């Protein structure tokens with residue numbers, strides 16, 4: 320009886336919030352909204368389909384209908400001859416089929432995939448908690464549970480990611496220290512670790528798009544390799560370079576993906592009732608010139624002005640404060656691509672051959688580990704025109720080799736990459752990254 324009462328009152332609250340939301344949202348200042356609880360979102364019977372774009376007409380039909388059909392683009396390759404992965408709500412599916420564009424179904428029921436993922440995460444969390452209890456160091460920064468490869472066998476909560484990072488810093492205080500890009504919109508630290516003492520800087524971050532969880536884990540894998548890995552080249556890297564690494568560049572969005580909406584990609588600034596600006600369409604170089612949306616509800620909403628998101632502007636400020644940035648990598652998922660500027664134009668930058676050469680070196684080294692194939696090239700031609708992105712900005716301020724990397728896979732699991740692929744992804748990405756470190760001009 321007691322349980323059903325609780326369920327009833329929760330349901331009532333959810334219903335009330337749902338009913339009140341639209342008008343309520345418009346009347347409230349954004350800061351109040353950001354702190355308010357969010358209604359959990361479910362994706363029962365949402366399909367993810369792959370659409371083959373055969374001609375301009377099909378592309379136009381899709382674009383004309385994307386708002387009405389509530390299409391959520393998982394990939395953004397809007398080119399004839401390419402393919403687009405799109406999430407479609409069940410109520411839109413008949414209308415989508417009537418558009419008569421060729422498609423195949425990648426995921427029949429997205430919620431089932433997310434439920435599986437959640438179950439696995441909860442089981443791993445419980446195991447991880449037990450491990451911490453067994454070593455008797457729960458809640459201390461030096462918990463042994465945060466050392467070694469056990470960490471990379473599962474995804475983790477935001478709180479555990481924070482503790483993991485602190486643990487790496489305190490265990491390796493001779494070669495590592497704490498830093499942050501700044502604070503997110505809701506005041507969370509974009510927390511990072513600085514490793515090495517070299518004169519040349521390397522800046523890496525993951526999870527600027529919050530649903531791309533594998534990027535967090537792979538960036539942490541790179542941290543682990545630099546601190547405790549067996550690669551003999553590391554000592555030389557730490558003399559030559561200083562690494563500035565942030566696993567979760569969009570912490571507010573990441574928390575949303577773990578509490579209310581697993582498919583959330585943006586930050587949490589609210590515009591006209593829609594949650595979030597895309598922090599990778601908001602950078603202040605050629606902002607809003609191509610491949611970014613002015614619709615606040617779209618997943619690639621560019622924001623009301625360049626650098627309106629603290630997440631992007633903090634990283635930009637930090638990058639600008641460093642001299643000699645040899646390599647900058649913004650890790651994303653999915654699609655298996657190692658890309659260089661530009662995104663905003665089809666023209667190639669002056670040092671394109673140098674950057675694309677490094678990307679090819681990376682892809683070769685990556686493939687040698689597990690046979691995984693990555694495509695390389697500039698963003699504009701490799702996937703789609705996109706303006707206001709991190710790498711275009713980084714290149715504009717003199718970073719020698721900025722890369723946008725899309726990690727595993729190519730759509731089989733999409734953003735819910737199984738946890739048993741974390742270590743293989745980390746291994747192959749380390750091979751790619753270290754190949755770049757070996758060849759980068761400083």
Ligand SMILES: [Zn+2]
Nearest residue numbers: 528531651652
């Ligand atoms: Zn992304």
